[in-house]
Amino acid sequence: MILVKSLAGKPWVWSFLGALLVWLATIAFTGGYGAGGMVTAALSLAVFTVIVGVGQMFVITLGPGNVDLSLPANIGLASAVAMKVMAGSDSMIVVGLLAALACGAAIGAVNYLLIWALRIPPIIATLSASFIIQSIDISYGRGLQIKPPPGFADFTNWQILGVPVLALLTVLFTIGAAIAMQRMIYGRSVLAIGQNIRAAWLAGVNVGRIRFLTYTLSGALGGIDGALLAGYFRGANVDIGNEYLLASIAVVVIGGTSVAGGKANVPGVWGAALFLVLLLTMLNTFGVSAGVRLLLTGLIIVGVITAAGGEKAVR
Amino acid sequence: MPEGNADIIGLSGAEKHFGAANVDIIRLDGAEKHFGAVRALGGVDFHVGPGECVGLVGHNGAGKSTLMHMVAGTLAPDSGKIGVHGGIEDNYSVSRAQKLGIRCVFQELSLCPNLSVAENTRINHAALSGLGWRRRAATLITAKLDEIFPDHGISAWDIVGDLSIGRRQMVEVARAFTVTQDRLDLVILDEPTSSLDAHTAGQLLAFVRRFVAAGKSCILISHVLGEVLRNADRIVVMRDGKVVVADAANAFDRDRLVTAMGGAEAHRGTMTETTKAEAGPLRVRARPARQADGKELVARAGEIIGLAGLAGHGQTDLLLAIFAAAQRIRPGIEVTAPVALVAGDRQSDGIFPQWSIAENIGIRSLARLRNGLLISPQREAELAAFWQQKIGIRTPDMNNNIFSLSGGNQQKALFARALGSDAEIVLMDDPMRGVDIGTKLEVYDLVREEARNGRTFLWYTTETEELDNCDHIYVFKNGRIVANLTRDELTEEKIIQSSFGDAA
Numbered sequence: 001m002i003l004v005k006s007l008a009g010k011p012w013v014w015s016f017l018g019a020l021l022v023w024l025a026t027i028a029f030t031g032g033y034g035a036g037g038m039v040t041a042a043l044s045l046a047v048f049t050v051i052v053g054v055g056q057m058f059v060i061t062l063g064p065g066n067v068d069l070s071l072p073a074n075i076g077l078a079s080a081v082a083m084k085v086m087a088g089s090d091s092m093i094v095v096g097l098l099a100a101l102a103c104g105a106a107i108g109a110v111n112y113l114l115i116w117a118l119r120i121p122p123i124i125a126t127l128s129a130s131f132i133i134q135s136i137d138i139s140y141g142r143g144l145q146i147k148p149p150p151g152f153a154d155f156t157n158w159q160i161l162g163v164p165v166l167a168l169l170t171v172l173f174t175i176g177a178a179i180a181m182q183r184m185i186y187g188r189s190v191l192a193i194g195q196n197i198r199a200a201w202l203a204g205v206n207v208g209r210i211r212f213l214t215y216t217l218s219g220a221l222g223g224i225d226g227a228l229l230a231g232y233f234r235g236a237n238v239d240i241g242n243e244y245l246l247a248s249i250a251v252v253v254i255g256g257t258s259v260a261g262g263k264a265n266v267p268g269v270w271g272a273a274l275f276l277v278l279l280l281t282m283l284n285t286f287g288v289s290a291g292v293r294l295l296l297t298g299l300i301i302v303g304v305i306t307a308a309g310g311e312k313a314v315r
Numbered sequence: 316m317p318e319g320n321a322d323i324i325g326l327s328g329a330e331k332h333f334g335a336a337n338v339d340i341i342r343l344d345g346a347e348k349h350f351g352a353v354r355a356l357g358g359v360d361f362h363v364g365p366g367e368c369v370g371l372v373g374h375n376g377a378g379k380s381t382l383m384h385m386v387a388g389t390l391a392p393d394s395g396k397i398g399v400h401g402g403i404e405d406n407y408s409v410s411r412a413q414k415l416g417i418r419c420v421f422q423e424l425s426l427c428p429n430l431s432v433a434e435n436t437r438i439n440h441a442a443l444s445g446l447g448w449r450r451r452a453a454t455l456i457t458a459k460l461d462e463i464f465p466d467h468g469i470s471a472w473d474i475v476g477d478l479s480i481g482r483r484q485m486v487e488v489a490r491a492f493t494v495t496q497d498r499l500d501l502v503i504l505d506e507p508t509s510s511l512d513a514h515t516a517g518q519l520l521a522f523v524r525r526f527v528a529a530g531k532s533c534i535l536i537s538h539v540l541g542e543v544l545r546n547a548d549r550i551v552v553m554r555d556g557k558v559v560v561a562d563a564a565n566a567f568d569r570d571r572l573v574t575a576m577g578g579a580e581a582h583r584g585t586m587t588e589t590t591k592a593e594a595g596p597l598r599v600r601a602r603p604a605r606q607a608d609g610k611e612l613v614a615r616a617g618e619i620i621g622l623a624g625l626a627g628h629g630q631t632d633l634l635l636a637i638f639a640a641a642q643r644i645r646p647g648i649e650v651t652a653p654v655a656l657v658a659g660d661r662q663s664d665g666i667f668p669q670w671s672i673a674e675n676i677g678i679r680s681l682a683r684l685r686n687g688l689l690i691s692p693q694r695e696a697e698l699a700a701f702w703q704q705k706i707g708i709r710t711p712d713m714n715n716n717i718f719s720l721s722g723g724n725q726q727k728a729l730f731a732r733a734l735g736s737d738a739e740i741v742l743m744d745d746p747m748r749g750v751d752i753g754t755k756l757e758v759y760d761l762v763r764e765e766a767r768n769g770r771t772f773l774w775y776t777t778e779t780e781e782l783d784n785c786d787h788i789y790v791f792k793n794g795r796i797v798a799n800l801t802r803d804e805l806t807e808e809k810i811i812q813s814s815f816g817d818a819a
Binding site: 179183184185188189191192195196198199200202203204205206262263 | 638642655656658663664665666667668669670674678679681682685688689690692732736
C-alpha cells in the first residue's frame with residue numbers, strides 16, 4: 001500500500017501506466033498475438049525519442065520560452081554528416097559518430113549564440129536556425145540516401161533475448177542524465193534558472209554558461225540521434241528527423257516535466273516515449289488512418305498539459 | 316507633538332458629527348488600515364477644506380500613500396468614517412470619488428503607453444463618446460496643457476510611450492485637471508514634480524496656486540520640503556501611520572518639519588561596541604554610475620556599511636552593480652573578494668519555489684558541497700542543519716518546501732544562503748522588509764558577529780534604526796551619494812536633511 005502511494009506521487013508513473021494500458025489494449029485486440037514483438041519494437045523506436053527528449057527536457061527546464069525547435073533539421077543534417085564520414089566503411093564508424101556529435105553540438109552552440117547575441121526568443125532563434133540547417137542539409141546531402149556501414153546498421157538493430165542493445169545503452173544514458181540533473185552543479189543550476197532566472201543569477205549561478213551548455217547539449221544529442229536513426233533505418237535522409245519536433249516536446253510534457261521550467265523528470269521521458277510508440281502501434285493495429293493518429297496524439301498532449309497544469313496552481 | 320495635535324483634535328475629532336454645515340470636501344475620522352500584521356494607518360483624522368492646498372509630508376512607509384488611496388477611493392479603511400461634501404460615504408469607491416470631484420495623480424504613472432494623449436484622456440471621461448470623440452478629447456487635453464504648461468510641445472496625437480517621462484507626467488497632471496460632466500473639487504498630487512525640471516515644476520506649482528485661489532483644493536505630496544513649505548496653506552506631517560503634526564504652513568520652517576518627520580530623539584539603543592580602530596584590507600570601492608563628483612563608497616574587511624536615503628534613489632542599483640562587478644570587471648567598481656546577496660524582494664529575487672529549505676540554502680555553495688563530481692546530500696543536509704541551528708529557522712524538517720516557512724523564516728533561509736557561502740562581502744538589499752522584530756534582532760546580532768570575523772556587509776535599508784548597526788553610512792539621492800556619515804555623526808535628522816536636500 002505504501003509502495004503504491006509513494007509511486008502514485010511520482011508523476012512519471014502515469015506515463016508508464018499509460019504505456020501499459022495501451023499495450024494491454026493492443027494485445028487484447030490481437031488476442032495476445034505479437035505481444036513480445038511489440039515490446040521489442042517499441043523499445044527500439046522509443047530510444048530515438050528518448051535521446052532527443054532528454055535534450056529537449058534540459059532546454060525546457062530552463063524556463064518559460066526555452067525550447068529547441070531545430071532538432072528535426074539537426075537530426076537530418078547530422079544523419080547525412082555521419083553517413084558521409086562513415087562512407088560505408090566499418091572502420092570509420094566511431095569517427096562518423098563523433099562527426100555527428102560535433103555537428104549537433106555546433107548547431108546547439110549557434111542556437112544559443114543567436115539567442116544571446118541577438119537577444120531573440122529561443123523559439124524564433126531555433127526555428128530560423130532550423131531553416132538554415134535544412135538548406136545546408138539539402139545542398140550537402142544532395143537529396144541522396146547514403147547507406148550506413150553494415151557493422152553500424154547491425155549494431156543499431158542488435159538484440160539480446162529480444163531486448164535491443166541500443167535501448168539498454170540508452171537506459172544507462174538516461175540514468176546518467178538523471179544524476180546530472182539532480183546531483184551535479186550543472187543540473188542544479190538548470191533547475192534554479194528554470195524556477196527564477198533572476199534569483200539564480202543573484203545566487204551566483206553562471207546563467208549564461210549554463211544556458212549555453214544546455215543548448216549545446218540538446219544539439220549534441222540531436223546529432224547523435226541522427227546518426228543512430230540513419231543506422232537503424234539504413235540510410236540518411238533530410239526528413240528523417242521530422243517527427244521528432246512534436247515527439248521530443250510531447251515526451252517531456254507527458255513525462256511530467258514542468259513546461260513552466262524548474263522541474264524535470266527523466267524516467268517520465270522513457271514512459272512517455274514508450275507510450276507514444278505503443279499508441280501508434282495500437283492505432284495502426286486498429287486500422288486507424290494517419291490523420292486520426294495525429295489528431296489523437298495532439299489531443300493527448302493537450303490533455304496531459306491540462307491535467308498537469310491543475311496541480312501547479314499552488315503558486 | 317502636543318502643540319500640533321491640538322489643531323486637528325479641535326477641528327476634526329471623531330466625536331464631531333458630519334453636518335450639512337460642514338463644508339469640508341473630504342474628511343476622514345479615525346481611519347485605520349492593516350495589511351496583515353502591519354499597521355499602515357492607526358486612526359488618522361484628516362480633512363481638506365475648499366480653497367486650500369494641503370501639504371502632506373513624511374518618511375517612506377509613514378502612511379501617506381495609504382491615506383491618499385483612501386481619499387481617492389482605491390482602498391477602503393478597516394475602520395473609521397469617510398465623509399465627502401458633508402455626507403457620510405458608506406460605499407466609497409474610485410468611481411464614487413470621480414463623481415464627487417476627487418481625482419488623483421499617483422506617483423506611478425497610469426497612462427497607457429500604447430495609446431495617444433487624446434485617447435488616454437478619453438479613459439477618464441465617459442462623456443467623450445460618439446463621432447469625433449478623439450477630436451474633442453484632443454481639444455480638451457490640449458487646452459489644459461496650454462493652461463498649465465504654456466509651450467509644452469506635446470501634441471494630442473503623440474503616442475504616450477514615445478514621450479519622455481517628464482512629458483508623460485505633464486499629460487498625467489493635465490488630464491487630472493480636465494473637466495467634462497463630473498465636477499472637480501480636489502486633486503491629489505503625489506510627487507508631481509519628481510520627473511519635471513525646475514521650470515516645468517514651477518509652472519505646475521503656479522497653476523496649483525491659481526487653482527486653489529479659484530476655490531478648489533489640492534493635496535500636495537512631495538519629498539522636496541521647500542516646495543511644500545512655499546505652496547501649501549496647511550501642512551500635515553505623518554509618521555508611523557499617524558498624523559503627528561498638522562498646522563498652518565507659515566507655522567513651519569524646514570527644521571521643524573524635519574524634526575516632526577523623523578522624531579527628535581535618535582534611537583541609539585544598539586550602539587554598544589566601540590568603533591573599530593584598525594582598518595582592514597579594502598574589499599569594495601564603488602562609484603555610482605550617476606556620480607558626477609569624486610564621492611565613492613569604500614568598504615573594508617570587517618565593516619558594516621549602511622546605504623541610506625529615500626527608497627529607490629540608487630541604493631539597489633549600486634548593490635547590483637557591485638554584484639555584477641564581482642563576476643565581470645566594470646569601470647568604477649573594485650571588488651576584491653567573493654560576493655553574496657541577500658534579496659529584499661524574496662519572491663522575485665531570492666526564493667526557488669520548487670525547492671526545499673535545504674536546497675534553497677545550498678544553491679550558493681554547490682561547489683563546496685561536492686564529493687567528487689556529485690553534490691553530496693549529506694553535506695547539503697549538514698550545511699542546512701548548521702544554519703538552522705545558528706540562525707534559528709523554525710521548521711521540523713529542512714527538507715520541507717521553502718514555502719512551508721513563514722516570511723521571516725524564509726528571509727532567514729536567504730541569510731543562511733549568503734552567510735553559509737564563501738562570500739567575504741555580503742550585500743543586503745533592504746532584507747528586513749516585512750520581517751518581525753524578533754527575527755530582526757536575531758539577524759542584527761548575527762551580522763555584527765560575522766563582521767567581527769572579518770566579513771564585510773553593505774546594507775541598504777529604509778529603516779533608520781537599522782543604520783545604528785553600521786560603522787559608516789552613505790546617504791543616496793537621485794542615484795548619487797550625497798553624504799558620508801560615520802556612526803558617531805549619525806542622527807535621523809542628518810539623514811533626512813541629506814536625502815531631502817533641495818540642491819540636486
